[in-house]
Amino acid sequence: MKSASDFPTINAKIPDGLKEDGSKYRVLLVDDSIFVKKQLQQMLLSQDYEVVDTAADGEEAVAKYKQHYPNIDLVTMDITMPKMDGLTALEQIIEFDRSAKVVMISALGKEELVKKALLLGARNFIIKPLDRVKVLERLASVVKR
Amino acid sequence: MRVEYINPFVESAMSVLKSTVSENVKRGTPKLSTSINNIQGVAIIVGLAGQVSGRVVLDMSEETALNVASSMNGERLDSLDELVSATLTELGNMITGNAITKLHELGFKFDLTPPALFVGDNLRLTDNKIEALVVPLELEEGNLCINVAIKENIYK
Numbered sequence: 001m002k003s004a005s006d007f008p009t010i011n012a013k014i015p016d017g018l019k020e021d022g023s024k025y026r027v028l029l030v031d032d033s034i035f036v037k038k039q040l041q042q043m044l045l046s047q048d049y050e051v052v053d054t055a056a057d058g059e060e061a062v063a064k065y066k067q068h069y070p071n072i073d074l075v076t077m078d079i080t081m082p083k084m085d086g087l088t089a090l091e092q093i094i095e096f097d098r099s100a101k102v103v104m105i106s107a108l109g110k111e112e113l114v115k116k117a118l119l120l121g122a123r124n125f126i127i128k129p130l131d132r133v134k135v136l137e138r139l140a141s142v143v144k145r
Numbered sequence: 146m147r148v149e150y151i152n153p154f155v156e157s158a159m160s161v162l163k164s165t166v167s168e169n170v171k172r173g174t175p176k177l178s179t180s181i182n183n184i185q186g187v188a189i190i191v192g193l194a195g196q197v198s199g200r201v202v203l204d205m206s207e208e209t210a211l212n213v214a215s216s217m218n219g220e221r222l223d224s225l226d227e228l229v230s231a232t233l234t235e236l237g238n239m240i241t242g243n244a245i246t247k248l249h250e251l252g253f254k255f256d257l258t259p260p261a262l263f264v265g266d267n268l269r270l271t272d273n274k275i276e277a278l279v280v281p282l283e284l285e286e287g288n289l290c291i292n293v294a295i296k297e298n299i300y301k
Contacts (some may be wrong), residue, residue, distance in 0.1 A: 033235050033238075034227060035217070035228060036235055037269050038218070038228070039218075078236075080259065083177025106234075106242070107243060108242045108257075109242075109246040110245070110246050110249045111249070111250070112249075127233075127243070127246075128238075128239050129161055129165045131164070143182040
């Protein structure tokens with residue numbers, strides 16, 4: 001009897017987190033909730049992304065982006081956070097690196113907030129609660145563009 | 146109290162609980178509450194301010210809180226530690242965040258305070274001159290109540 005390994009490559013899906021050369025997309029994960037961090041981390045790791053670092057507020061996010069630059073492919077950014085909010089952090093990251101790929105993740109989906117984030121340079125906007133399939137789809141569409 | 150303000154919170158609670166905790170969520174009979182409410186062991190409180198003022202409280206027993214947090218994390222959690230607290234406040238955040246997104250679409254503008262978590266026995270909540278609507282929600286994980294009190298601000 002044939003097993004799955006007899007048909008190795010045709011339909012084998014390459015995990016979203018891998019680049020064409022086989023290396024991993026590197027993600028900076030920004031959220032002040034350890035629950036959301038854990039949830040996102042599990043989703044990302046399941047698709048072979050590498051979480052290079054995490055930050056719990058906007059200030060830390062900007063500092064860590066600069067610290068790891070240019071070895072970051074994607075930032076997931078919460079909005080409501082202490083010290084500095086996610087929109088301000090987004091603005092500062094884009095100011096530092098115009099090609100930064102930042103995806104906002106928030107429980108608030110008010111139209112003016114989404115518009116503002118996209119105007120400031122966010123590549124996408126994901127509204128919580130996080131649906132694993134949708135999150136991975138959105139993130140993949142951003143990193144692979 | 147206008148029902149337009151209340152429904153989005155209850156609907157949002159139902160849909161967030163369904164997608165993050167368990168498929169089977171039943172809505173019990175709502176009741177209008179007097180000024181003093183007894184709170185079960187764990188309460189998540191989010192304040193509302195802007196065109197209206199008020200607050201939303203989600204309360205449950207400690208056992209239910211642990212069951213809910215366990216389901217949301219996909220692993221058994223047995224004490225009200227940092228992860229459980231973060232999970233429960235995130236639950237409050239998602240429910241109220243989604244509700245005010247809907248309310249904004251309907252033209253009601255107000256904002257939220259970050260969720261606060263209260264834990265203790267014999268907690269009582271007193272609202273001064275705001276009527277509260279309490280809706281019990283039944284899950285496999287246990288029962289919880291969403292308690293919404295809102296009043297319109299007359300000044301513009």
